[in-house]
Amino acid sequence: AQSxxxxxxxxxxxxxxxxxxxxxxxxxxxxxxxWYVQYPNQGLQLLLKYTSAATLVKGINGFExxxxxxxxxxxxxxxxxxxxxxxxYFCAVRPSNTNAGKSTFGDGxxxxxxx
Amino acid sequence: GAGVSQSPSNKVTEKGKDVxxxxxxxxxxxxxxxxxxxLGQGLEFLIYFQGNSAPDKSGLPSDRFSAERTGESVSTLxxxxxxxxxxxxxxxxxxxxxxxxxxxxxxxxxRLTVL
Numbered sequence: 001a002q003s004x005x006x007x008x009x010x011x012x013x014x015x016x017x018x019x020x021x022x023x024x025x026x027x028x029x030x031x032x033x034x035w036y037v038q039y040p041n042q043g044l045q046l047l048l049k050y051t052s053a054a055t056l057v058k059g060i061n062g063f064e065x066x067x068x069x070x071x072x073x074x075x076x077x078x079x080x081x082x083x084x085x086x087x088x089y090f091c092a093v094r095p096s097n098t099n100a101g102k103s104t105f106g107d108g109x110x111x112x113x114x115x
Numbered sequence: 116g117a118g119v120s121q122s123p124s125n126k127v128t129e130k131g132k133d134v135x136x137x138x139x140x141x142x143x144x145x146x147x148x149x150x151x152x153x154l155g156q157g158l159e160f161l162i163y164f165q166g167n168s169a170p171d172k173s174g175l176p177s178d179r180f181s182a183e184r185t186g187e188s189v190s191t192l193x194x195x196x197x198x199x200x201x202x203x204x205x206x207x208x209x210x211x212x213x214x215x216x217x218x219x220x221x222x223x224x225x226r227l228t229v230l
Binding site: 004006009032034036041042043044045046049052090092094095096097102103104107108 | 119148150155156157158159160163171173174206208215216218219220221222223224
C-alpha cells in the first residue's frame with residue numbers, strides 16, 4: 001500500500017523567494033517518487049523523479065527535490081520563484097517492485113507567486 | 116512528435132446519458148492509464164493497460180465505468196448512465212515501457228460536466 005500527503009494545499013511566495021512544497025509518502029516497499037506540474041487547462045508535466053539513484057534530484061525549470069528515507073519525504077524546492085512557476089504541483093509515488101503500474105498522487109499544492 | 120491527445124476536450128451531458136472519452140497515446144507506448152481529477156483534488160487512478168496483459172481495473176468506481184484498448188493504440192473510457200458526481204476532468208497518460216521508473220506522459224484531459 002502507498003499514499004502521499006502534500007502539506008499545504010496553497011502556498012504563496014514573492015517573486016525571487018524560496019519555493020518549498022512539501023511531500024511525505026508512505027510505501028511498504030522502496031518507492032519511486034515523482035513531482036508533476038499542472039498549468040491551467042493542461043495535463044501534467046514531469047518536473048523530476050527519484051528512482052533510487054542520487055537522493056538529490058534536479059529537474060526542469062530550476063526545481064530540485066531531495067529523497068529522505070528517514071523522514072519519508074520528497075520535498076520540492078526552487079531557490080528563486082518566478083511568476084511563471086505559478087501552477088499546481090503534484091507529488092506521486094509508485095512501488096519499485098512492480099513493472100509500471102499505477103501511481104498514487106497527492107491532492108496537489110497550488111503555488112501562487114506574488115510580484 | 117505528437118503527445119498524448121484526448122477528445123473531446125469538453126463534454127456536457129445530461130444525467131443518465133452515456134459518454135465515451137477517447138485517448139490516443141504516444142506511438143509505441145505500451146502502458147496507458149486513466150485517472151479522474153475532481154475539482155481541487157488530486158488524481159484518482161481508474162484503470163491501467165499494459166501491453167496484452169489483463170488491465171488493472173481496481174480503480175473503477177462502479178460497474179458504470181468501463182474502458183477498452185485496442186492493442187497498443189487508442190483507448191476509450193465509457194461511463195454509462197452518468198451521474199452528477201461523475202463530473203470531473205478525466206486524464207489519460209501513457210508510458211514507454213514496463214519499468215516502474217518510467218515517466219507518464221499526460222494528455223490535456225477531457226472535462227466532463229453532468230447536468
